[in-house]
Amino acid sequence: MVTKGPDGYLETLTATQKKLLDDFKAETRKRSGEAWKYDLSQFDDYDYLRFLRARKFDMKKTLEMFERYIRWRIAFGADKIMVFLSSAIACDRRSSSPSAKQ
Numbered sequence: 001m002v003t004k005g006p007d008g009y010l011e012t013l014t015a016t017q018k019k020l021l022d023d024f025k026a027e028t029r030k031r032s033g034e035a036w037k038y039d040l041s042q043f044d045d046y047d048y049l050r051f052l053r054a055r056k057f058d059m060k061k062t063l064e065m066f067e068r069y070i071r072w073r074i075a076f077g078a079d080k081i082m083v084f085l086s087s088a089i090a091c092d093r094r095s096s097s098p099s100a101k102q
Helices: 014-038 045-054 058-077 078-096
Strands: none
Touching: 014 045, 014 058, 045 058, 058 078
16 A cells, blocks of 8 residues: 655645746746856755745745745855865864874
8 A cells, every 4th residue: 555645745746836946946046146146056956845834835835935035045154164074074083083183
């Protein structure tokens, strides 16, 4: 017996939801180059669907929410924090390795 997963997830999208996902991705790509100047390559379909589900697949509300999210990431330098933390963790690992203590 095959059980169906929850609605609005990649594996269970209706034709309408698939179209909304494609339209949402196209619109965010358009805006990322024009208005936001933000690289969206880190986002996949699962990320986009999270926003669509949060606003019950209402395109206008989803775009507003996503735009606020991107503007917050830009304003607070969220991507830079992750790069900094990754570098700091890597440095800490190197300094605490047994070969570094010799």
